[in-house]
Amino acid sequence: MxxxxxxxxxxxxxxxxxxxxxxxxxxxxxxxxxxxxxxxxxxxxxxxxxxxxxxxxxxxxxxxxxxxxxxxxxxxxxxxxxxxxxxxxxxxxxxxxxxxxxxxxxxxxxxxxxxxxxxxxxxxxxxxxxxGAMHTFDPGWLAAEQNWGNLPDTAHTIRSSIVLPPNARFEDFATEIVTRPAAGRPDFSDIEVIKAALQGGIMGLAIHDLPLVRRFTPDFEQVEVLQARHVRPFGYTVSLRTPSRVIELRAVMNGTWKPEWTFEAIADDSALRIDFTPSYVQAGSAVATFTRSDGSETTSFGPYGHNGYEGEWRELAGLANGTLQAQSAQTLIDDLTFALSIAEATVATGAADHANATRTAGVSA
The missing domain is CATH 3.40.50.720 (NAD(P)-binding Rossmann-like Domain)
Structure with missing residues (x-):
């Protein structure tokens, strides 16, 4: 002792x-x-x-x-x-x-x-x-998890929506996964640039929320991309569905809007909205809000005294000293497989959409 x-x-x-x-x-x-x-x-x-x-x-x-x-x-x-x-x-x-x-x-x-x-x-x-999916360690997300009841089974629509100010640092983080031309503005008429931007968007930004999306998507193995568009200069809008869910992933960089990072899960009788602070900065915890569809009741949790980055390290300390049990590696693999399959389908759909648009433009010219 x-x-x-x-x-x-x-x-x-x-x-x-x-x-x-x-x-x-x-x-x-x-x-x-x-x-x-x-x-x-x-x-x-x-x-x-x-x-x-x-x-x-x-x-x-x-x-x-x-x-x-x-x-x-x-x-x-x-x-x-x-x-x-x-x-x-x-x-x-x-x-x-x-x-x-x-x-x-x-x-x-x-x-x-x-x-x-x-x-x-x-x-x-x-x-x-x-x-390091810090959203899953954010006390705002953990409070939602404690209080969402059967929402993961009943939700029909799931949304991840990200608005970032144009900030070179965000852009570098989110795109370190893709190799960009070192100088000058990217050439958006080049299909490879569009593909790289979509790949970087899903694996650099959307990936923060995909483990959350997967929690609300019991049939996640049957996900299908319906539409994928690159949003200039740096963003995406992707519509997906499974047999029981509609999923919307959106991101945009825009100087006129304030930063916003929200995750929503909507069922017929109630909805959850989580407002996260922007990634890659130390900006406090998320706030989770539940609303009943008749508007009769709104319950909020947070903000808390620490953020997901700190939560992640607390978890590591607990795992290392044996007071916490690790989640199975299968969960991590499922999260990654889900992200990779969405990225791949997004790139393919976005590229086809871009090619069609280019052909149509050629005809009208």
Whole structure:
């Protein structure tokens, strides 16, 4: 018992692979508020100068080698904040290194094959993996979950709606998944640019809400994209359906509107609306509101004292010290498969729509 008390007195050590904007703007401030349970001990980045300057801010070691970080006995939890195509291999290496928990920024894999490999290694090593879908850790979402009753079974319409101010930082985050021409404005007459923009929109922005959508879509395996349009300069409008659900995904960057990020699930007798704060900034928790269809009753939950980024780290601490049970890796795989299939169908439908529009324009000209 006394041994356990001694261990409990020392915060768990965090090692971070990748010291870019997400690490600096999101994870370090969130971890700073949880200093009694978590402490950053090691930061790795391929750029030695970035690694050492970011590590110096938090009094951590720095290195340019993943193996050095994974071999550091002071690191209990590994956060993977590197470019997407490294995620799968780094998750697997961290599990094999015998760490207590792994956080991987989304998407944790680029295809189903990688996801299956991760799942197998997680099962074999017993290391819990958390994917950084911070909305699912937001106390506003968790309050909705406690109070929604049978809404996931009765909802007929689900909507994710995102309005962002034109902000280079948002754009970089959301599109780091696609390679963009380095200079000048994208050429929207080029079908490859449209496809990349749609892929980046779904896997960079919509992906935050797709695990939420999936919770309200029992027949999610039968999802079909009806319409997909690229919205300039950076956005999308996608209509989908399953045999029992209508799903609408929308995003736009617009200088004239205030930022807004909402998730809605609507049934005949009641509706849930969650107002999230914009991603990639530290801006407080979501607020969940339930409304009865006759307007007789509205109940709100939130805002709370912490946000989803902090919630994610609290979860990791609980998993690492054994007080929380990990969700199955299958959930993460289903979330990823759902996102990838929507992205793929969105790109195909959007490309066909673009080709038709171009042909029609050619005829009328």
């Amino acid at each position: 006394s041994h356990h008390a001694a261990a409990a007195g020392r915060p768990l050590g965090v090692g971070i692979l990748g010291a870019g904007p997400v690490t600096q703007a999101i994870h370090l401030p969130a971890l700073a508020r949880l200093g009694d349970v978590l402490e950053v001990r090691h930061i790795m980045d391929v750029d030695a100068a970035v690694a050492s300057s970011v590590a110096a801010r938090v009094g951590a070691k720095s290195s340019t080698s993943m193996d050095e970080l994974l071999g550091d006995p002071d690191v209990d939890i590994v956060a993977i904040c590197s470019p997407h195509h490294f995620h799968a291999d780094q998750v697997i290496a961290a599990c094999r290194a015998g760490k207590k928990a792994v956080l991987c920024e989304k998407p944790f894999a680029m295809n189903g094959g990688e996801a299956a490999r991760i799942s197998a290694v997680s099962a074999e090593t017993g290391v819990p993996i958390v994917v």
